[in-house]
Amino acid sequence: MTQSDSLTYDVVVIGAGPVGENVADRTRAAGLSTAIVESELVGGECSYWACMPSKALLRPVIARADARRLPGLARSVQEPLDAASVLSRRDEFTSHWKDDGQVQWVEGIGADLYRGQGRLAGARTVEVTGPDGTRRTLTARHAVAVCTGSAAALPPLPGLAEARPWTSREATSAKSAPGRLLVVGGGVVAVEMATAWQALGSRVTMLVRGDGGLLARMEPFAGELVAEALTEAGVDIRTGVSVESVTRENGTVVAVTDAGDRLEADEILFATGREPRTADIGLETVGLEPGSWLEVDDSLRVTGHDWLYAVGDVNHRALLTHQGKYQARIAGAAIAARASGVPILESDPWGAHAATADHDAVPQVVFTDPEAASVGPTLAEAERAGHRVRAVDVPIAVAGSSLYGDGYKGRARMVVDLEDEIVRGVTFVGPGVGELIHSATVAVAGRVPVSRLWHAVPSYPTISEVWLRLLEAYRDN
Structure with a gap:
């Protein structure tokens, strides 16, 4: 093991996923010298094991479902998906798990x-231990940004480690469809991977703890409609079921439930939550708890440390790539401002240095069939926060939806604050609604009055006409 001289930068970023890359991009754009450290692939979880491969798996599934709703196409797409071609395209989107292109991008910004x-x-x-054991010490003049993300959390079940369970990583990178797949969980990863692998030829059984159903963090009807569609596709959904133990016997996974049922499968996916990747990054050297989520202010600075930033999943504000990249832009601007001595207006909630959207304007799309998309709090969350609100519900039944596909089935909810008459939250469920959610995000983030939304005219004939139905329902009831 060798020791090199210490190197000094204005900013040191730990983690080169999309969040770390964006922090580095913003600090470099401000003229700050920046080092970025990565222990795995440059590009991070999103590029190789999450957003990109999962959506590459799901896109053919959704496209086929849409085609089957259209006379003239439906009979042409009755054959099973070509799983080999779908997986091959997935591999292209992950660059075959090579990060040369991402490395070139980092070099291109001058980091x-x-x-x-x-x-x-x-x-x-920051001390960096290289693959060959070489150690380098990087010193930051202004800031260190922790952008190490999160990892799948596995429950402490007997036999689980030896059973070699899938997490989201294995589920998005598998080389073939297992004949039988158990999915433990009912959140986003669970429903998306159940959707993908069922369509690619697996026989999927979902085990969902409790009675809350699927997608419990969204409006209740979102999980209900997704569950209905998954069941129609052949997925066996069992709610109120907990897994007590998992073993692998002669290549077969055996899961025993709290009811004593013995379920066999070729693979088992645990999609039961995330934990921060902070256990081995030296938090104890600065008085923080290893393995903990990091508390930050709205400029993404860690509480009690004027030089340390935690950006993306590690701060547990919104575990979504797009929110992490948003936070990275905020953190980069804050780091640059503080480095140059420019005062940050802490009182400006919508200024360049405040991640205000994390609190009440977080959008998300679940790429199932039907899609589920939401922004802002649910009705229950808004009520718990003490807001006087009203929910407006309408079916997505407009000219645009009927043209989109025969038998179109969808639902929309708008949560309106009755004090200010602004939109606090919106949820859409239905084919193609993922492309609607940004309009809702603009309304929520911009605190647009309902009276002003009357003058945002949706184009005819598009699914966006559902906005008019929502506004009419609010006015007339």
Whole structure:
């Protein structure tokens, strides 16, 4: 093991996923020298094991479902999906798990990349242990940004480790469809992977703890409509079921439930939550708890540390790539402003240095068939927060939806704040609604009055006409 000289930068970023890349991009654009450290592939979870491969798997599934709703196409798409072609296209989107292109991008913005495990070693100091054991010490003049993301959390079940369960990583990178797949969980990863692998030839059984159903963090009707469609597609959904133990016997996974049922499968996916990737990054050297989520202010600065930032999943504000990239832009602007001595207006909630959208304007799309998309709080969440609100519900039954596909089935909810008459939250469920959610995000983030939305005329004939139905229902009831 060798020791190199210490190197000094204005900013050191730990983690080169989309969040870390965007922090580095913004600080470099501001003229700050920046180092970025990555222990795995440059591009991170989203590029290789999450957003990109999962959506590459799901897109043919959704396209086929849409085609089957159209006379003239329906009879042409009755054959099973060509799983080999779908997986091959997935591999193209992950660059075959090689990060050459991402490395070139980092070099192109002028940041220095260090491969290896980055650990804090005191204030403003990061020690990097390279793959060959070489150690480098990077010192930051202004800021260190922790952008290490999150990892799948596995429950402490007897036999689980030896059973080699799938997490989201294995589910998005598998080389073939298992004959039988158990999916434990009912959240986004669970429903998306159940959708994909059922369509690619697996016989999928979902085990959902409790009676809350699927997509419990969205409006109740979202999970209900997705569950109905999954069941129609052949997925066996069992709610109120907990897994007590998992073993692998002669290649077969055996899961035993709390009811004593013994379920066999070729693979088992646990999609039961996430945990921060902060256990081995030296948090203890700066007085923080290893393995913990990091509390931050709206400029993404860690509480009690004027030089340390935590951006993306690690701060547990919104575990979504697009929100992490949004936070990265905010953090980069805040770091640059503080480095140049420019005062940050803490009182401006919508200024360039405040991640205000994390609180009440977080959008999300679930790429199932039907899609589920939402932004802002649900009705229940808004009521728990003390807002006087009213929910407006309408079926998505407009000219645009009927043209989109025969038998179109969807639903929309708008949560209106009765004090200010602004839209606090919106949920759409139905084919193609993922492309509607940005309009709702603009309304929620911009606190657009309902009276003003009357003058935002939806084009005819599009599914966006559902906005008119929502506004009419609010006015007339």
